[in-house]
Amino acid sequence: MKKWLFFASVLCLVIVLAACGANSADSGNTGDKEAVQTGGAAGSELVITASNWKFNQAEYKIKAGETVNVKLDSIDGIHGVQIKNTDYAIANGKTVAVSISKPGEYEMICNVPCGGGHRTMAAKLIVE
């Protein structure tokens, strides 16, 4: 009887230790993932969504001198973005690392002939 009790106690202890071990391993992994995600967010990203015939925002803001990964997503029609007074152009579905050192307002236009509203398809990029 005593032997059985001892065995049960050891078994409980093993289970508790295993659970603790598993938990700490899990939280360790989560920490790693968070670190990776934080690292990804540090290189900031700007997603511009284009449709017939507008961009999803009238204005987009980035910081002067900061490299921002600008992605263009066309959800309706095929569009492109050209940032005037810069060499930057972003094709549909592509991401371009944009870094503009001079603050100001830059006009962004669609650079793909996309139909009726093409010529009025524009937004502002504000570099602060």
Ligand SMILES: [Cu+2]
């Ligand atoms: Cu267009």
